[in-house]
Amino acid sequence: MTVRVGVVVFPGSNCDRDTLRGLELAGAEAVPLWHEQADLGGVAAVVLPGGFAYGDYLRAGVIARFSPVMRAVSAFAAHGGLVLGICNGFQVLAEAGLVPGALLRNRGLRFVGRDVRIVAERLDTPFTSLVEAGRGMVMPIAHGEGCYFADGATLDELEREGKVLFRYVHEDGTAASADGDPANPNGSLRAIAGVLNARGNVAGLMPHPERAADALLGSDDGLPILRSLVEAAAKASGGTPAGVSGERRVPVAVGPG
Amino acid sequence: MSEYRFAVNVAPKPGILDPQGRAVEGSLAHLGVTGVSGVRVGRRVELTVEAGSEAEARATVERLAGELFSNPLIEAFAVESLAGVVAATGAAG
Numbered sequence: 001m002t003v004r005v006g007v008v009v010f011p012g013s014n015c016d017r018d019t020l021r022g023l024e025l026a027g028a029e030a031v032p033l034w035h036e037q038a039d040l041g042g043v044a045a046v047v048l049p050g051g052f053a054y055g056d057y058l059r060a061g062v063i064a065r066f067s068p069v070m071r072a073v074s075a076f077a078a079h080g081g082l083v084l085g086i087c088n089g090f091q092v093l094a095e096a097g098l099v100p101g102a103l104l105r106n107r108g109l110r111f112v113g114r115d116v117r118i119v120a121e122r123l124d125t126p127f128t129s130l131v132e133a134g135r136g137m138v139m140p141i142a143h144g145e146g147c148y149f150a151d152g153a154t155l156d157e158l159e160r161e162g163k164v165l166f167r168y169v170h171e172d173g174t175a176a177s178a179d180g181d182p183a184n185p186n187g188s189l190r191a192i193a194g195v196l197n198a199r200g201n202v203a204g205l206m207p208h209p210e211r212a213a214d215a216l217l218g219s220d221d222g223l224p225i226l227r228s229l230v231e232a233a234a235k236a237s238g239g240t241p242a243g244v245s246g247e248r249r250v251p252v253a254v255g256p257g
Numbered sequence: 258m259s260e261y262r263f264a265v266n267v268a269p270k271p272g273i274l275d276p277q278g279r280a281v282e283g284s285l286a287h288l289g290v291t292g293v294s295g296v297r298v299g300r301r302v303e304l305t306v307e308a309g310s311e312a313e314a315r316a317t318v319e320r321l322a323g324e325l326f327s328n329p330l331i332e333a334f335a336v337e338s339l340a341g342v343v344a345a346t347g348a349a350g
Contacts, residue, residue, distance in 0.1 A: 058300075059328060066325070095328065102330045109276045149273070149331060187274075 003230060003239035006033040006043035008073070008089075010053035010064050015086065015210060019049040022210035026226035027241030028233070038068040044237035045082035045229055046073055048089025050142070050208060060103065060145045061091030070096060082126050082233055083202045087143055090194070090204030099197050099204045100158060101150035106143070107179065107187025113142040115219070116185050118166045118193045118207055119173060125165065125196060126232030127203045130224040136173055137221035139212035141185055146206040148188035148195070155190055166194030166205050260305050261314035262339040265322045268299030270333050302326050303339065311338070 005028040009016045016032060023030035033040060035053075040046060053064035064070060070092070077083050077098055085093035093099045106112060117136045120128040131137070150158065158164050168176040168184045168191040176183035176191040184191045186206070194205030209222025230241045269275040277298040285293050304321075308314035318336050327334040 058326065062325060062328070102328055104274065104331065105276050107274065107276055109280055147274070151330075187276075 002027070002029040002242045003045075003234040003237055004029045004031055004041075004043045005045045005047060005230060005233055006031050006040055007047045007049055008033045008035060008069055009049075010035045010051065010067065010092075012053045012055055013049050013051035013088070015050035015088075015208065018208075018213075019047055019086065019210045022213035022222070022226050023047065023230060025213050026223060026230040028230040029242070033069055035064070035067045035069045038072050040069075040072050040076055044239060045084070045233035046076060047229070048073070048083070048085040048092050049210070050087030050089060053088055053092060056088075056145075059095065060088060061093075061095040064088075064092045065096040074098065077197075077202050080199065080201050080236075082229060082236065084127060084229055085202075085204035086208055086210065087141070087146070087206055090206055091145065093202060093204045098202050099195050100154055100163070101148055101192075101195060103143075103145050103206070104147040104149045105145050106147050106185070111142075111144040112146075112185045114140065114185070116141050116193070116207055117169050117171060117183065118205075119169050120166055120225075121164050122162055122196075125200055125203070125228075127165065127196075127225055127228050130228040130231065132224070134173065135221075136169055136171070137209075137212075137224075138219050139207045139209055139222045141207050143186070143206055146186040146188065148186075148190075148192040148206075150189065155192075158192075158195060159190070161198070163196045163198070164190070164192055164194075165196045165203050166207070167191045168193050258307050258309060259314075260307050261311055262303070262305050263315070263318045264337040264339055265302045265304070265318060265326050265334050266299060266337060267302070267322070267327045267332050267334045268297050270331060273331050299332070300326075 007019045020030040120131045170183045209225040212219035212222035278296040282296040306314040322334040
């Protein structure tokens, strides 16, 4: 059985198709989940895609947070279900309190759409297990509010607990600085591009792995992130990624129902 | 029931980087204005609440201000009552 991964579609989501396609390339059966549905249809993992949910009115992600599907996603996450938020999806997760911190207006005030380089700080997570150690991954960003913020104590705790999942880096792999460094496109504190929640089953990042999931698009550096998620979802649900052979693992109950 | 009109003023908390405020401040010299500092840009939400009393209406506004209009991690809010009772609705008495 191919593992099913859901992609939430909010009014204003615009990366949902790319994300569905990226997850298929990563071996999943990818299904859209409409924002008004209060049930996740038994998927083994959920991805919140990029875009401008509800027009980004008030603050990016905040209105989406109160949609019926997000109540289901919160319950799913509370039961250990795997959730990945990309760009606007990361903003929704932060507004919902499912990952720590907030995404502020880019320090340069402008919307930035270009390639950036990130590294995964941990490779033992459901989102990075297939990422090559120490490898800088090039993928696009496209956002106006991606400046990662948390207070100093929270930042220290995130670093101490290994919850900084991705960081913006220079070409040589050294971490970007917070201010005035082109390698850090939005001024994120401590050059944080992505974080994990305390339990390690929810992650968000500003760059777009799904837009770098096929070499034809210029980079497939994002594919290992999606493949990691699909493999972890398969393990959790007892399914298998399509085209991936391997022993069936003991099913572990995840998510509601 | 009566209708009460409120405004909620939301601003970045002290110490939170406010690039908009900084950009506005940077533009002041172009207007020939000097001696202005500490510009912070926030937002203002005005709303009418139907409730049995002003205290009840204010409680609703406070909840919305904390959960929806502002993000407590980065923003502070202040609730302001506008012109008291806007209109009484329903049967009098």
